[in-house]
Amino acid sequence: MTPAPSPEVLQAPLVVEFPFTRSLGPVQSAFLTGLRTRTVLGVRTTDGRVLVPPVEYDPVTADELADLVEVAPTGTVTTWAWNPSPRRGQPLSAPFAWVLVRLDGADTALLHALDAPGPDAVRTGMRVRIRWAAEREGAITDIACFEPYDGAEGGEAVPHTGTFTDPVRSIVAPARLDYTYAPGRAQSRYLKALAGRATYGERCPSCRKVYVPPRGACPTCGVATAEQVEVGPRGTVTTFCIVNIKARNLDIEVPYVYAHIALDGADLALHARIGGIPYDEVRMGLRVEPVWSEDGRYPDHYRPTGEPDADYDTYKELL
Amino acid sequence: MTKEPVAVVGIGQTKHTAARRDVSIAGLVREAAVRALEDAQLTWSDIDAVVIGKAPDFFEGVMMPELYLADALGAVGKPMLRVHTAGSVGGSTALVAAGLVAARVHRTVLTLAFEKQSESNAMWGLSLPIPFQQPLLAGAGGFFAPHVRAYMRRTGAPPGIGALVAYKDRRNALRNPYAHLHEHDLTLDQVRSSPMLWDPIRYSETCPSSDGACAMVLTDRAGADRAPYPPAWMHGGAMRSEPTLFAGKDFVSPRAGRDCAADVYRQAGITDPRREIDAVEMYVPFSWYEPMWLENLGFADEGAGWKLTESGVTELDGELPVNPSGGVLSTNPIGASGMLRFAEAALQVRGRAGEHQVDGARKALGHAYGGGSQFFSMWVVADTSPAG
Numbered sequence: 191m192t193p194a195p196s197p198e199v200l201q202a203p204l205v206v207e208f209p210f211t212r213s214l215g216p217v218q219s220a221f222l223t224g225l226r227t228r229t230v231l232g233v234r235t236t237d238g239r240v241l242v243p244p245v246e247y248d249p250v251t252a253d254e255l256a257d258l259v260e261v262a263p264t265g266t267v268t269t270w271a272w273n274p275s276p277r278r279g280q281p282l283s284a285p286f287a288w289v290l291v292r293l294d295g296a297d298t299a300l301l302h303a304l305d306a307p308g309p310d311a312v313r314t315g316m317r318v319r320i321r322w323a324a325e326r327e328g329a330i331t332d333i334a335c336f337e338p339y340d341g342a343e344g345g346e347a348v349p350h351t352g353t354f355t356d357p358v359r360s361i362v363a364p365a366r367l368d369y370t371y372a373p374g375r376a377q378s379r380y381l382k383a384l385a386g387r388a389t390y391g392e393r394c395p396s397c398r399k400v401y402v403p404p405r406g407a408c409p410t411c412g413v414a415t416a417e418q419v420e421v422g423p424r425g426t427v428t429t430f431c432i433v434n435i436k437a438r439n440l441d442i443e444v445p446y447v448y449a450h451i452a453l454d455g456a457d458l459a460l461h462a463r464i465g466g467i468p469y470d471e472v473r474m475g476l477r478v479e480p481v482w483s484e485d486g487r488y489p490d491h492y493r494p495t496g497e498p499d500a501d502y503d504t505y506k507e508l509l
Numbered sequence: 510m511t512k513e514p515v516a517v518v519g520i521g522q523t524k525h526t527a528a529r530r531d532v533s534i535a536g537l538v539r540e541a542a543v544r545a546l547e548d549a550q551l552t553w554s555d556i557d558a559v560v561i562g563k564a565p566d567f568f569e570g571v572m573m574p575e576l577y578l579a580d581a582l583g584a585v586g587k588p589m590l591r592v593h594t595a596g597s598v599g600g601s602t603a604l605v606a607a608g609l610v611a612a613r614v615h616r617t618v619l620t621l622a623f624e625k626q627s628e629s630n631a632m633w634g635l636s637l638p639i640p641f642q643q644p645l646l647a648g649a650g651g652f653f654a655p656h657v658r659a660y661m662r663r664t665g666a667p668p669g670i671g672a673l674v675a676y677k678d679r680r681n682a683l684r685n686p687y688a689h690l691h692e693h694d695l696t697l698d699q700v701r702s703s704p705m706l707w708d709p710i711r712y713s714e715t716c717p718s719s720d721g722a723c724a725m726v727l728t729d730r731a732g733a734d735r736a737p738y739p740p741a742w743m744h745g746g747a748m749r750s751e752p753t754l755f756a757g758k759d760f761v762s763p764r765a766g767r768d769c770a771a772d773v774y775r776q777a778g779i780t781d782p783r784r785e786i787d788a789v790e791m792y793v794p795f796s797w798y799e800p801m802w803l804e805n806l807g808f809a810d811e812g813a814g815w816k817l818t819e820s821g822v823t824e825l826d827g828e829l830p831v832n833p834s835g836g837v838l839s840t841n842p843i844g845a846s847g848m849l850r851f852a853e854a855a856l857q858v859r860g861r862a863g864e865h866q867v868d869g870a871r872k873a874l875g876h877a878y879g880g881g882s883q884f885f886s887m888w889v890v891a892d893t894s895p896a897g
């Protein structure tokens with residue numbers, strides 16, 4: 191269970207989502223392409239067993255495996271678990287059973303879903319068959335699910351070349367993780383102060399260094415930090431680069447200057463964009479101040495204050 | 510009780526390339542492992558344990574890939590360990606494997622590292638959209654470019670040094686059949702005039718994105734006696750880490766790197782690395798890191814690393830050849846890049862580096878770093894077994 195959030199600590203959903211590509215290699219390519227034509231392929235191991243789904247390398251001898259065989263679309267449930275509340279992306283939207291099915295002709299079992307009205311309708315040893323998806327593309331989802339079946343048993347596995355026209359060589363596997371993100375006590379306090387256009391760091395009780403943004407602990411001393419210290423608003427550009435590549439998801443025109451800025455009173459630099467000055471006039475030691483956006487949580491960028499540049503010796507330890 | 514001496518008797522790697530669409534991840538690692546076994550003239554049954562490393566799982570999106578790779582690496586029924594230290598992982602993986610031999614836990618260990626960058630998204634994997642934080646403003650190169658500028662300011666290095674490194678490493682890569690980039694027609698002028706991506710870093714001064722794997726067979730003294738080819742002997746190995754950001758961090762010459770080098774030299778009995786080491790494979794993903802690491806690793810005094818590069822000392826035929834294989838600038842399957850440095854150092858002292866062999870190399874350093882300059886791993890290998 192998620193503990194009740196403290197009112198001072200911020201929380202927000204964080205969704206991590208990405209479509210990964212996978213090159214299949216010869217064995218998985220044959221297996222998934224087979225499904226497209228309602229053909230289930232396994233692989234024969236060095237000791238003669240038939241593995242379904244197939245693998246590229248023998249789990250016992252580590253030999254490379256290439257001896258493909260075709261097995262039946264019917265099989266026996268070897269074990270199961272009822273899934274009362276399916277989540278997004280699972281094979282069926284109504285409650286179903288996760289089953290391990292040993293297809294006729296195979297020696298190992300395949301994990302998939304069984305469409306059944308309830309857990310009372312499922313048992314180990316029950317006979318099932320593949321329900322094929324109407325549209326098949328060469329993916330494990332070409333098997334829509336399994337369903338109960340009381341027809342004849344399939345025979346022995348038979349050799350198969352594994353050769354198909356237009357084989358599937360890669361797949362896209364969408365991945366998604368849902369998190370609840372909480373930045374913690376120190377950063378929540380820092381963000382709250384930023385909303386009032388003030389920047390607060392935290393001082394380490396041991397080494398006295400001021401951390402901005404604060405993390406709630408000093409990474410050098412390993413002790414908690416609590417004492418708040420207002421820093422800035424002005425600071426010094428310690429170093430920088432000129433970015434000439436437009437970031438895909440960032441609405442900033444290039445070139446722009448990405449700088450490390452040591453706010454007055456802080457013991458390490460934070461990173462921000464420099465504006466209000468041609469990019470090729472930015473220099474180490476430039477004195478800058480924040481420019482706050484209308485409703486932003488952070489300064490939009492920093493601009494020159496007009497003060498003389500800071501002497502190198504005053505910030506060289508912060509590089 | 511003294512440690513068991515550790516010998517490298519087998520080295521294998523794939524031909525690194527932008528995309529290996531013909532193989533799965535299992536097929537990729539298998540290729541490197543089979544080549545390492547062939548080099549050692551051993552079979553799967555001779556291997557007692559497997560130690561594998563790669564960069565973050567988010568890169569390819571296969572969580573704990575070592576579980577699925579056990580069959581491909583003959584690891585069923587044997588101990589299999591996964592190591593993870595960001596970009597330095599290839600180095601630290603080899604050191605964990607070496608530790609198992611040195612401690613006499615296992616006699617012969619297969620160690621391997623890989624990345625299939627074509628099926629991954631490193632940029633995305635490293636910069637998740639964390640709520641309440643400003644989006645990352647500059648990307649990976651943008652993270653390192655300000656430190657390069659700081660190095661130039663601190664040392665007075667002239668602006669052309671980075672181009673010299675990139676040109677040298679790409680030329681060296683032409684002699685390495687496994688290197689990803691083989692830019693036969695590249696000229697120094699082209700490097701100098703390539704687009705400025707993150708000023709002061711130009712396009713030609715950055716590493717490529719590669720699919721590849723590297724494997725090594727490490728064994729004890731008895732195993733080395735049976736090896737068909739000369740082994741490389743480990744004379745020292747060390748790892749150090751420090752936070753990505755902390756007050757007082759020296760990004761130009763991180764303390765963890767300096768301490769790690771000092772430790773590995775002490776183990777190897779090296780007091781003057783510049784004179785005593787014959788070849789260096791260091792992790793240089795952006796060209797300027799060559800002079801920076803030359804100082805960090807004690808090959809040059811502070812402020813003088815660029816002078817070694819400028820005067821040709823680090824060329825293949827120089828006094829201290831750096832990255833004769835072409836380095837990370839020519840080949841970068843991230844998780845494997847560190848192990849490639851370690852393996853290339855071993856190839857040099859075994860005299861088996863082929864066209865990029867450094868004449869008379871007897872002692873070599875392999876170096877890797879990763880994260881925000883926070884993980885370091887190094888080893889020193891030599892052509893003779895350590896004393897004692």
Ligand SMILES: [Zn+2]
Pocket residue numbers: 394395396397398399408409410411412
């Ligand atoms: Zn402290």
